[in-house]
Amino acid sequence: MKKIMVSTLISALLIASGCGKSDNTNENQHMNHENMQQGENHEGMNHEMNQSQEDTTQAVWKFSKETPKSNEMVDLTIQINDKDGKTVKDFDIQHEKLMHLIVVSKDLSYFDHLHPEYIGDGLFTVSLNFPVGGEYKLYADYVPKGASKVVKNHIVRVEGKKAKTTTLNTDKNLTKVVEGKEITLSFDELKAEKDVTLNFNIKDHRTGRPITNLQPYLGAVGHVVIISEDTEDYLHVHPMDEKAKGPDAKFMTKFPKSGIYKIWGQFQHEGKVITVPFVVKVS
Ligand SMILES: [Cu+2]
Structure with a gap:
């Protein structure tokens, strides 16, 4: 109180x-x-x-x-x-x-x-x-x-010209290609208030080869930011193994409530930071 x-x-x-x-x-x-x-x-x-x-x-x-x-x-x-x-x-x-x-x-x-x-x-x-x-x-x-x-x-x-508002649609395909990298997000089950491990698997898109030399970005293999559709909930998640180098980067988190969330994973490879977004539904 x-x-x-x-x-x-x-x-x-x-x-x-x-x-x-x-x-x-x-x-x-x-x-x-x-x-x-x-x-x-x-x-x-x-x-x-x-x-x-x-x-x-x-x-x-x-x-x-x-x-x-x-x-x-x-x-x-x-x-x-x-x-x-x-x-x-x-x-x-x-x-x-x-x-x-x-x-x-x-x-x-x-x-x-x-x-x-x-x-x-x-x-x-x-x-x-x-x-x-x-x-x-x-x-x-x-x-x-x-x-x-x-x-x-x-x-x-x-102020200024507005862009068309985009609606958040849950991604059906959890593999994205960003700047030559193919990133796949996987997890067990997305349930409110339940611990979940988010795994980002990163490959070279052209060769299909797993990337095993990710560089630390801000002292860790990656950073994940998660925001709820209504922008009320904000999570900044750090990897379970900060020293990992890929192809997998795992993050443990807990979604506070059910609904749609946008997740941004950020990783660094060959001096470049890539940001990969996913939209998921938590039940
Ligand atoms: Cu930061």
Whole structure:
């Protein structure tokens, strides 16, 4: 109960600080903040359940332009504060970086994985370029020193010509070809709240030969990001054997609820990072 109250308080503070600073508090912005709040609470419940320490940090998101436009560079700063608004200065490195930032369009057709630069005093900065207009969701994950991993999210509306919204269709074929690699995703059974191993098998598409010299990408054989269709649930999964080199890379995870999810696997081979997306249904 206390936990819920604290997190509500943090969200309220966030709304106050976020919206209060901007000059025009239009309805959209309020809506965005409300969405963010819901997302955060939700995530907190689903993924931090088995973590001992509760998150007491807050992220203040600020773009260099009031409304970012598509195809224009825009700077984003993310300030991490504690619950009293004091800066959080020290972070633990996770997978070679202090912060990982995932950017997706609302329909999950666009995906990017970035690493904001740490300026100091809890301030991270990164330049973004949104390809088309519309709504995007950003997820920042970081580890305050000595604490558990935190995920914060933020919704931003980008001005500009919109692309046609794509509906998420479950992949019937779980083999994809991306940049000359043939990647097959396999698993036993996708059930909510049940541990599952996702196996990515990687071959050379032309020769059909298994690839056995994958390179570490951010200190591991691969990275997997999973987001639910409604963008409420975000999972960043690391491999079971980080030192694996292929052709198989295994990741253990647990889907929090039933529904459709998009999975992005990222691997590095011969100096190049490939990103392979799959859409799955969890029962
Ligand atoms: Cu990252």
